[in-house]
Amino acid sequence: MKSENSLDGLEALDRTDRHILRLLQADASISNQALADKVHLSPPACLRRVERLKKSGLIRQIVALLEPKALEMGMLVMIGVVLDRSTPEAFKDFESAAQKVSGCMECHVVTGEFDYMMLLRTKDNDSFNRLHAEQLLYLPGVRQIRTFIGLRQVLSSTSLPI
Template identity: 35%
Template sequence: MPKRPLDTIDYRILAALQEDGRMSNLDLADKVGLSPSPCSRRVHLLETDGFIRRYVALLDPATIDLPVHVFVNITLEKQVEASLETFERTVLERPEVLECYLMTGSFDYLLRVVVSDLAAYERFVLDHLTRIPGVASIKSSFALKQVQYRTALPLGHLAE
């Protein structure tokens, strides 16, 4: 939940920075209709208040030899706190795991994993996932093609 109400300018700043986080303050101020100093103060407040978590560079996985994307459904033997904590702590240490979600439904966790090839995925499964205590099943789905990938969150619902 937002810590403070945002106004139209805040939404414009957030939208612009989601598209180009390296935009200069001068360009951002021009784009959102502010002078540079108030724009800089607003960006700082958005960062301080937690609306902006961090700035990153998005790499193309194929160009750095990580073309294989795998969605992994994990089922634990028991959904008890200790098992959940052990699984989550272990997964947080694995750089191949880009996303991990605790789920409702027919499995307990959904992972998004990226690796260089099938052999690397096999090593990841055998050397890491199967060694986590309490893992009952691992089901993998390999992405054939990425149809859409976004990092920008939709903001329209906030401006209403």
């Protein structure tokens, strides 16, 4: 028997749950009172829904999005990585090391030409060159690294279409 606090996937979300999720994606700092007003619920009912969404795993965490340029991390670098062998141990070793790379925001196993795509933020060309020489060249099991530097951001969103 399921508890009333559990949710089983997207189909269990009603219109109000979806509205709450959209509003929180736009501004997670909204007060419970303001959120409740916007979704036409009492504050206690709204808080119960938000807590249920958290408990169910639909809300993974609540964070502040920082301005990279203001923190001298304005350079975006995408890196395609090819490993020299495709063994579980090689993948494990690389993934463990990739988590320690300075400025690494994301690392994904991918299909196609590369085994991994990494997304890094750094200050400028000089800081990236240092990062490359001091960390990227020493990642275990790497046969090839291809670097792509972002010139201009066209779109960046953290909101999922729900």
